[in-house]
Amino acid sequence: MKSKFDRDLLDTLEPYSSEVSVSDTNIIRLHANELPWKNEAILWTLHENILEMPINRYPEVTNSYIRGRIADYLGFEKENVLVGNGSDEIIDTIGKAFISTLDKVLIPAPTFSLYSVITRIYSGLPIVLPLNLDYTLPLENILSESKNAKMIIICSPNNPTGVQYSEKEIKEILDTGILVILDEAYSEFSDQSGLHLLDHYDNLIVMKTFSKAFGLAGFRTGYCVSSETLVESMSKVILPYNMNTISMSVIDLAIKHEDFMKVSVRKIKENRKYLYGSMQEIKGINPIPSSANFILFEAEDPKMIYQELLKRGILIRYFEGKKYLRVTVGSYEECVKFITNLREIFDGC
Numbered sequence: 001m002k003s004k005f006d007r008d009l010l011d012t013l014e015p016y017s018s019e020v021s022v023s024d025t026n027i028i029r030l031h032a033n034e035l036p037w038k039n040e041a042i043l044w045t046l047h048e049n050i051l052e053m054p055i056n057r058y059p060e061v062t063n064s065y066i067r068g069r070i071a072d073y074l075g076f077e078k079e080n081v082l083v084g085n086g087s088d089e090i091i092d093t094i095g096k097a098f099i100s101t102l103d104k105v106l107i108p109a110p111t112f113s114l115y116s117v118i119t120r121i122y123s124g125l126p127i128v129l130p131l132n133l134d135y136t137l138p139l140e141n142i143l144s145e146s147k148n149a150k151m152i153i154i155c156s157p158n159n160p161t162g163v164q165y166s167e168k169e170i171k172e173i174l175d176t177g178i179l180v181i182l183d184e185a186y187s188e189f190s191d192q193s194g195l196h197l198l199d200h201y202d203n204l205i206v207m208k209t210f211s212k213a214f215g216l217a218g219f220r221t222g223y224c225v226s227s228e229t230l231v232e233s234m235s236k237v238i239l240p241y242n243m244n245t246i247s248m249s250v251i252d253l254a255i256k257h258e259d260f261m262k263v264s265v266r267k268i269k270e271n272r273k274y275l276y277g278s279m280q281e282i283k284g285i286n287p288i289p290s291s292a293n294f295i296l297f298e299a300e301d302p303k304m305i306y307q308e309l310l311k312r313g314i315l316i317r318y319f320e321g322k323k324y325l326r327v328t329v330g331s332y333e334e335c336v337k338f339i340t341n342l343r344e345i346f347d348g349c
């Protein structure tokens with residue numbers, strides 16, 4: 001549908017959807033890279049404190065307390081941190097602050113679809129640079145394209161491939177001087193982070209989120225860390241009171257109960273190992289080694305696999321027109337069910 005008031009751009013955009021609405025609570029959700037567990041300690045504390053919450057008052061306008069809390073946790077100053085209603089809002093804020101009409105934004109892809117959408121919303125030009133066949137970064141291409149570009153958005157480990165890019169490559173890109181957005185939504189599941197590069201580079205923004213390893217997708221809590229200057233630029237365009245009171249206390253509690261994240265990450269890594277090993281043994285699919293909480297796998301007929309799994313109550317991520325699918329690493333029981341059903345599908349072929 002189209003209204004007479006639409007910008008022309010809207011003809012080329014679709015409302016964001018993860019293609020299936022999951023109302024059936026019995027379905028096994030392995031499509032959105034969520035954590036399978038809830039942090040009960042956070043819920044209990046909220047339950048105890050909820051009646052005292054000053055919900056009639058606006059939260060603090062600059063989110064100063066929670067920015068300081070995240071900064072302390074990571075070893076930065078609060079001036080280096082900006083919080084958002086999910087890291088989605090941070091991506092949007094980066095677009096608002098830094099993308100002018102026809103600015104070129106380099107996007108090695110396949111990757112998270114929002115980067116291109118946001119670039120286009122702010123009238124920039126997404127320059128999609130295809131990853132190498134083994135899903136590594138096309139470094140030569142990036143370096144040559146960077147000469148005319150304003151910004152590059154790199155996701156590491158990358159969604160949907162799970163591939164972690166090397167620090168050497170990221171430094172080479174930073175050395176070009178263009179603005180580098182490093183999306184580390186999944187870095188807790190790998191053993192690497194580019195946060196320490198902020199000591200040496202003032203053209204870097206590292207984005208992070210509590211949605212994945214901390215299991216807080218429902219509270220919409222993301223943030224980025226960067227130089228004081230770039231954070232100040234973004235602060236000029238981010239909406240006032242963008243974070244609600246509950247989400248900010250949830251961030252506080254997530255840091256306080258950081259052990260939940262550490263234990264969850266350890267379990268997900270074990271399950272990932274099981275999942276990857278079992279997938280390798282299934283003839284007809286090719287799983288890609290992953291540093292995240294999901295595994296990409298190539299297959300001849302992804303649509304058939306996706307539909308057959310769905311019939312059996314398992315939802316994974318399907319990408320229209322692509323030769324691969326993505327499965328989230330869930331609890332051990334979920335992984336076993338996925339593997340059992342996948343084997344059955346291939347035995348039946």
Ligand SMILES: Cc1ncc(COP(=O)(O)O)c(C=O)c1O
Pocket residue numbers: 032033085086087088089112155159183185208209210211217220221222
């Ligand atoms: C690479 C990447 N970045 C950012 C996000 C958004 O995360 P948030 O829940 O913090 O908005 C996602 C969500 O799936 C993602 O995959």
